[in-house]
Amino acid sequence: MGIFSSRYESVQLGSASNLDSTVFDLSGPEMRYKILDYIGSGKKEGARLVTGRNRIGKQGYFIQPNAFANVTDEMKIAREEIFGPVQSILRLETEKEVIRRVNATHYRLGSGMFMSDMGRAVPMDVTVEAESFLELRLDFE
Template sequence: MARLGAEAGVPPGVVNVLTTSQPGPVVSAILADPRVRKLSFTGSTGVGRTLLAEAAKTVVSCSMELGGNAPFVVFNDADLEAALDGAMIAKMRNAGEACTAANRFYVQAGIHDAFVAGLSARMAALVVGAGTDPATQVGPMITPRAVTKIDRLVSQAVARGARVRTGGRPLPGSGYFYPPTVIENVPEDAEIAHEEIFGPVAPVYRFETEEQAIRLANATEYGLAAYVYSRDLSRALRVGKGIEAGMVAINRGLMSDPAAPFGGAKQSGLGREGGVTGILEFLEPKYFAVTF
């Protein structure tokens, strides 16, 4: 990005890139400089909390795009195939390693079994492999630690009564691979319902009423993104308003748009990126009271 900026005519020194294997000391030194007036961060909620505490020492304005635990709510009247299409986009973009990834699938009782069967078939058909193979649809996780976390969340859910429909165990051999996984009958209080999975795992929960769907969707400290599928637009909008999230996609699995404000509520961050709202995050309003 810095190189593209230079090619576009941005003067040298305006955009600077610092790479380091010791981010803590480097960021501390930067934030201690009185010339720094803004910190924009994209990453985990845990690191975001640390940066907010550091920025507080010099009262630096912060924009934080942090973790997510997006609910994907499907009502009985939804177009099943469209919901499955959207689920695959929302869940499997970047193999599930995305802050906006659908992490909890809440499906109304009347369509639950058909949705689970369709999602399981689609997930099982995905090709897992190295990025150098053109046939690959799902690549490796970012680290072995990520695979360990995913496996722990799935194993704990299964130990508490969840049922694996496809996947469910790390793949053998070298590399950090975890297969596309669907689990159903997941307890509401299972750890996987409250942690950001950040991997190709789709836990599915059954619900009965609209009120229950909203309650379950909000049962998390995160509030970045949410997805709602229903042919009844008034209900979809009503549920979207009831869900505590900064962004809601209705009958679609992709919500991001450069012209739209991107960001979350609760522990998912502060401020917005994108659009006019994102530009305002880097400006300070000034008021003049004048007598002449």
């Protein structure tokens, strides 16, 4: 989980027109409240906040990216699309478990996974029912 912490802690806040910015402000206060509700829900339901915090700065509607571990399928942050800087990390052991979980979600607009053995990921892009499916190599050691 350290890789998420270090990346998320080093974000550059700013305007979408600034090429050095990696995190942009939200569309307004309603969106900020909605995302803060998801963050609160994740904490309340028992997910572990790996990195992140609520609001950043006094200007605009910035929220630092948040990553949750120990997320289960029943949690609100796993079931719903958040459209904000909140990531739910679920640890899966087998390809069948990945496919079952992705295909059991309601929305399936986009899915992604990190694997250390990309050879295991190749057949999954055929069996996962999502608009887009992202496979990334990441060494967990």
